[in-house]
Amino acid sequence: MSSQTDVQVQKIRAIGLTVTNCHRSLEFYTQALLFELVSDITVEGQDYSDLEGVTGAKIRIITLRLGDELIELREYLNIQGKPIPSDSQSNDLWFQHLAIVVSDMDRAYAHLRSFSIEPISVTPQTIPHENKASGSVRAFKFKDSDGHDLELIWFPPDKGQDKWHQNSDRLFLGIDHSAIAISNTEQSLHFYRDLLGMQIDSRSVNWRATQSRLDNLPGAEVKITALRPVQGGVGIELLDYILPGKGRPMPSDWKSYDIAHMQIELVVNNLEQLVDKLRRNGVQFVSPRIVQFSDRSFPYKQGCLVKDPDGHGVLLIVE
Structure with a gap:
């Protein structure tokens, strides 16, 4: 078991949701579910584009807190993503x-x-x-x-x-x-x-x-x-x-800016080692590299977005 504990997830920092309109989502989550506003930033540039696997990304990120937990509402300001299929069911693999x-x-x-x-x-x-x-x-x-x-x-x-x-x-x-x-x-x-x-x-x-x-x-x-x-x-x-059995698989062409995209942010203790391990095990990478963030206002220092076996977004970060 020791090989499993060398590098591992420590905790979930936040869960990110791609949204169509930050204002509308902010109103819903703060009023209907009583989340509280933590921060509202807009990011762009090569690092953020590489992190999300999206060329020329400009993303507004609103962080909300409920109790001890955080979510991020993420609106791509310059790209219109595909909506979530209206006939989605709980057994569809993008659920x-x-x-x-x-x-x-x-x-x-x-x-x-x-x-x-x-x-x-x-x-x-x-x-x-x-x-x-x-x-x-x-x-x-x-x-x-x-x-x-x-x-x-x-x-x-x-x-x-x-x-x-x-x-x-x-x-x-x-x-x-x-x-x-x-x-x-x-x-x-x-x-x-x-x-x-x-x-x-x-x-x-x-x-x-x-x-x-x-x-x-x-x-x-x-x-x-x-x-x-x-x-x-x-x-x-x-x-x-x-x-009733497995639903539809997640389409392989869905990107981080598509509205069904969610990413669970997992804080890990050693990102380089973990990325090396995931590459050896054939895990699918969205980020072409480990992205380093020097911006002090950004909530983490390093990040790398991968997909789980069914295509769910998993953002590995070092705080």
Whole structure:
């Protein structure tokens, strides 16, 4: 096991979403979900273009905080990306959502419904108690104005991280994980666990009518593997749909400026070593090189964007 701990992911710094319009997304996330503004910068030049694999990129990046967690709304100011397919389903392999923890599902759902959202779930669903890993968890899935998938999640006292059970007067508490649709659990575990050094937190199978209503996917049965980095915090959930089976693969021509693009920012302890290891293992690179940032206002010093086995964006960084 020691070879796995030499270089590894320490934590998730933030989750980036490509958006059509920063103003519109900022309004939605701050008002409907009560995120707070951290920073608003615009970047351009060769380094940022190389990082994202986009020629001549000019990107406005708005960083928002909810509890301890960060997201980045990223608008390409000079390139119009493709929209997310309107018929997207949870088992399509580009599916990725953020799970936002709430202290009171009924109040959070009522607050959210006063904004224009596109629901995926019929109403908030309660996972049956016989499901050992997630019994009695309540969840509701919906889409933001760009079609990005989001989930409200409420944990009963015996589930979820301790931090979600501290007394808080806040309604929206933070981000527990990002869930991604995958084609093969073992293939994804090779990438996230064996190469990146993340650890399995739990495994479960969710099915029956509850999952179908949650996903708006008839007969849904999904194998879920939850991973967390060594320092804890935000995790990644691998969603391997057994029924109705795998959805459509991510088109190979999708770029960082296309609206379906999300990138999980993983803080690593040694980027050069990790990049060398990933190259030896045939991982797909978006960045042609490790990009060094000397700009002190930028949140990290080094970055390199790669794709996981199903094409999800993974940004490896050194803070």
